[in-house]
Amino acid sequence: MRPKKVTLDMIAQVAGVSRATVSLVVRKSPLVADRTRKKIEQVMADLDYVRDIGAARLRNNSSRTIGVIVPNLVNSFFTEFLSGAERIMGEDDRVVLLANSHDDLSRQDDILQRFRGHGVDGVILCPAEGTEPGLLTRIQGWGMPVVQSLREVGQDLTDYAGADYIEGVRLAVQHLVDHGWRRIAFLSVTAHTSASDERLKGFARALALTGAEDADTVEVELTWDGAAGSAEKVLALPNRPTGVLCFNDILAAGLMLGLRRAGLEPGVDVAVVGLDDLPLAQLTYPPLTSVAVFPEQIGASAARLLVRRLADATAPIERSIVSPQLMARQSSWQEAD
Template sequence: MSRSRVTVVDIARAAGVSKSTVSLVLQASPLVNEATRAKVNAVIRELGYVYNRGAANLRQSASSRIIGIIVNDLTNSFFAELAVGMDMVMQSAGYVQFLSNSAESVDRQREVVASMREHGISGLIISPARGTEAADLKPLAASGIPVVSVVRNVVGAKVSSLVSDNYAGAKAAVAHLVSLGHSRIAFLGGIANTTVFAERVQGWRDALVEAGFEAPDMLVIGSTASRAGGVAAIERALSLPAPPTAALCFNDAAAFGVCDGLRAAGREPGRDFAVVGFDDVIEAETAVPALTTVSVDPQGMGRRAAQLLLKQINTGKVEPEAIVGSVRLVVRQSCGAGEKAGRMSA
């Protein structure tokens, strides 16, 4: 191989790592473990590669109108709507978006962040994958790249955050179900190791306790926050010795699955069982029955996150701000508000 033509791709192939990992090694990033760093450096020496930092800086300067956006799951319409909201603001401000889907993988997220940094992003909006730690975001802040964490907060990361009032939303939803005559209300869907899950479950629990009802752990049934996860959760809920008559679901995707599972069990959502979601995605209003849900306005959230990032870019100040967005309960047919409560509580 001619040394004058050795590229980062050649090094990555020879070392058995990704191009982004090689870039991190060249940037002396702390995100790379020592064993991998040593292996990559050995290949660099063997192939005689010389890192042209001036050219790298020039590439970054030329790409200064690029914004990085990382979301958890683009198959979930909530995140698609969130990205649309960001695009509305960024496009009008003359920025190009570099959009990626982490699929809830921290490793994948690190690779994407490294690649985005290599392309000279001006800022990053990220909905952190489960398991993201402050150390994953601190290098960005330390390098002066503005970061906005949206949907989920990462404790100790010292970056700006925009989240929903998950606790208040869950409390309002459960209080509404209680007003319809329900006392055995489940919390269905979601994975336990996120702050969003913890906040929503706490709101569910406190609302039941304040109403004078029990909030047993057996009624908290976690699953993937997806339609399939909702189906699995309602199947488990209906198999309990004393099954619930209503449920607050972790998100709308799980709520749609709960409705599917209820029909498979011969029960009609909104008539035989009350269902409430969380998010208020576009499909919620047109679903049959229309889904009662806690609205966080995903597109609006995306716009606010983009505006917050642009503020930091334009002022040149990376000063963390923590914003908690208000939510509201949107009552439709799936909770049975138009039915006699006794039909579902019997």
């Protein structure tokens, strides 16, 4: 025999409140007193109530789901980013569907079509390398609100949430120069996106501002193998650097491993600075100097922008940029000769 479905009326009867009050609690409305809310939530738990999302979708013409597309899951940055987005969407009574494009345009298109099939209410998109601005127009033509985050294609086509990477790179280069590391290389990624472009632009500006010497740019794949093999390329530069600024903490951790394999001490022989300030930065040896860009805040900002867009499709385009902060640790503390 199938168990009897628990309804709002049943919960209301047990809790001694109206069905409307139970409905407010289910929809996480702030209009219900805390004591009453806790009582109703306890009854819901005791009766093992599960909300019928399908029925709610039919009533409201909304799936209460949104899609998030990121380019890779190698980098735990995106885990923190997703955490922020999920928190805000949970407050808005929505569920997040996560997909990894692997920086592949065809896969990104497939994911978007699947999201359409699932009837997601909107999308937070970190565009795959090579994404054309026309994709944003297509998505909007489907009636699907979209917010770009961390990477951006086109100009002012959608709401955008990201970090000030130009300022973050400036902070890193200034820190290296202040500690005597004046011949600086940039360890970047092979993927050419707005995120890499901003870092390169910031690097050029910071060199000009500080008078530091450009030891050139090295590009590697954003993989663990690519990161581990980066030291060989860096050390082979004609103008061997005394300091290296890395695209992110993964490349920085791999570089430090490679430097040690080459008999060099990070922070003593070569200074290393990362970008992102993931938990990994405090687990390397020596601990990694990095520029915090607060991915959870960015994810939350992207979600808020999407909630705003879902509420008002005609709202003006908005940008949310999180300010970076330098976290100095031993990988760059030692003074250069």
